[in-house]
Amino acid sequence: MTASTDSVVPEAGRELTLMEICGTHTVSIFKSGIRSLLPPRIRLISGPGCPVCVTPTTYMDQAIQLAETTDVVVMSFGDMLRVPGSNQSLLDVRRNQPGAVRIIYSPLEAVDFADLHPEVQVVFLGVGFETTAPTVAAAVLTAREKNLKNFSVLCACKTIPEAMAALLSTGDITLDGFILPGHVSAVIGVDAYRLVLEKFQIPAVVCSFEPRSLFTGIAQLIQLADEGRTSIENAYTAVVRNHGNPAARSILAEVFQPCDTAWRGLGIIPGTGLELRSTYQDFDALQRFPELRAISASSPSACRCGDVLTGRISPPECPLFGKACTPARPIGPCMVSSEGTCGAWLRYHVSPTDQHPACIASGNEDQPCQTIM
């Protein structure tokens, strides 16, 4: 293998299936070309670590209804805007009403906006894992401090370790190792995985995002699996500790408590959601806008995002992949999120069997690729 890396992965050996959970890892692995450097016996599948991808359609429909409500401003991380709800996306709403949906980089911006604009109700779309949830908690605490009456969060934060256990408990997939998320682990610590993974006897390595050290971390995991060892190791020691970040976790514990929540593709997984504690119920958008509870949607029937997210199929095995479902016209969030497996696969994957991709990306394999210059 002719990689300019420090690690070597042996070509020969048993077939291994490894799952990376974090959506940023999915994209980093593609963008760094790591897939093209691993021997054919290594199968890398992507798990449910893209927070946008695992958000159910019901939540999108709730967010869209809020955006279309007079005097409500929905504020969100940019990645949510293109996700399709049952009929449209937040981007579509923003086109018609530019002020109704706004992109922000931090939940605290939503609090500042609410403070400056008492005439509108500001709802922040609280989507993310343990990396993001502490900042959402901080936003709620700040709103409490300022005694804001016009700020709330539509909560959809989720936690990772129990979801991993649920995945392994389905029995549908055989995994030989986990590539553990970098920044989630920075918050929850390496120890958080030990209980979950020791039950299933699977090795795992916390990996960073920089191409060289990410490759090293994956090579480390492959070595563990090849040797039949089931330890959990840390290849991102610059940022991740065994005990994680206690300050972040204490903010989380102050504001949130675990609850059951729906994951696209996995159904309801007990204890993997985060809901506001009763002290902070005022800031729950579902309390402030109870009509949202009546909304219930199902995913488009042909969409296989759920199977992709749980590693049951790879993106090209979805019949809609690259045809009816493309980044320009997405059916499910896996194609539209910048951290979605399908979008990454379509954009970056170089394989020996690639079709002429201009045809694939246009969604119509029969159409000849026209020169337009």
Place this chain on the structure above:
Amino acid sequence: MSNNHVTLEDGAGGRESALLVQTIFRSRFGGTEDGFADAARKPFPGGQLLMSTDGFVVQPAEFPGGNIGKLAVCGTVNDIAVSGGRPLYLAAGYIIEEGFPLQALERIAEAMATTAHECGVSIVTGDTKVVPRGQADGVYIHTTGVGTPVCEPLPPGPVALENGDVLIASGNLGEHGLALLAFREGLLDPDSNLQSDCAPVHRATAQLQITLGTDLRLMRDPTRGGLATTLWEIVHGRDFNFLIEEADLPYNQNFYSLAAMLGLDLLHLPSEGRFIAIVKNTRVDDAVQCLRQSGCPDARVIGRISKERPGRTVLITSIGGQRFLEPLAQEQLPRIC
């Protein structure tokens, strides 16, 4: 395009834009057989005329490193330059919203005059309209430029590309786009040292043409949609591809870090003072040296033409892996985490 109306994606510079231009305009206009080149080349009594036109709607009108006026001059000068021309005359049209501050308009006009003078072009004719408040966003400028060939024959274009031809970038990528975006979001001060790279390139392009003749196959300036989109425009539907070495791509380290923090890709962000050139591989040293001596100290080889993956751009990553580099399909939205 969506249902019966134009969408923002149609203006982003990638596939959607190309489709709009083809189906609405090119299908009706004669005389656009040159394809998506940066300027038209037409016979003219006494020789050839190069002509280019461009609209400027940048928000905000003033930004670190320049303003809409400087951009309007450089943009059209550069389109003629990368098409092999020496720009001579510009026309400038203005659509101004009622209430736009006169002092800002003066700064814009001053920048246009200064930049035109530096470029050796004259703004010889123009038009000004004012529309009621709310019907334009500050000021829009449209410039049209004409020029003559620096030397002949002009760079032949994509039809002349050969396996092994080399791709050169004149300098650091994506700076105008990132500076604008960051400034607009309040992440940069007006006097930030992260500035737009807005600048004329015509002297460097002229030197390159004179030095290489037709061993210079083509030049382009990577504006809307960034380098990735410009490369796609060249290879799309053809039987060759680009192989780009990620480790060789020129970036300013501060811009690179800012882009990474925001979850944006410099390869999809426009430059307004850079160009790419494709040259015959035996002339690559002459070309790079010529550029470095012509005001492009960061010019370097970034890739080459290949026939392995027709119609695509393949990026060889910093660790020796491979992946595709795609054009911008939609406006970039910053990530969650």
